[in-house]
Structure formats: C-alpha cells, structure tokens
Amino acid sequence: MWKEENNRLTKTFKFTDFVEAFGFMSKVAILAEKMNHHPYWTNVYNTVHFELSTHDEGDRVTKKDHDLAKAIDKLVA
Numbered sequence: 001m002w003k004e005e006n007n008r009l010t011k012t013f014k015f016t017d018f019v020e021a022f023g024f025m026s027k028v029a030i031l032a033e034k035m036n037h038h039p040y041w042t043n044v045y046n047t048v049h050f051e052l053s054t055h056d057e058g059d060r061v062t063k064k065d066h067d068l069a070k071a072i073d074k075l076v077a
Helices: 018-035 063-076
Strands: 003-005 008-014 040-044 047-052
Touching (some): 008 063, 047 063
Antiparallel strands (some): 003 008, 008 047, 040 047
16 A cells, blocks of 8 residues: 555565566656656565655655656556
C-alpha cells in the first residue's frame, strides 16, 4: 500500500534478488517515460523504494503521482 507522508507517496517493493529488482526498475523506467513523470527511487540489492511527488506543482502529491503509483502496482500484480 502506498503511504502519503511529507508531501510524497511512498512504497517499498522487495524481490527475490537484484536481477528481479532491476528488471522491475527497467519496466518502471519505460512506464515513467511514457507518462512523462519520473520517480525518485532507490535500489539496494532486492529492495526498490519510491517517493513520488510532482516537482512542477511545488513538490506535492498530485493526480500524476497517484496515476504512476497505480501503474507501478500493476507491474507487480
């Protein structure tokens, strides 16, 4: 579940290993580019953490962030 905190939508995903996590990140990169909305994210081994906000709307959570979050969730469903 995505959490809204500090003007960000946040969520952490865990995978079996680095290769699976990196494959997920590659899919998100293509999706984010198509949506023209690029996330702040970190990756350490099998863990990918997101913090979504809309920079050109004052670094706050907007519909763009919710739309990207839903699209990211669909990648792992």
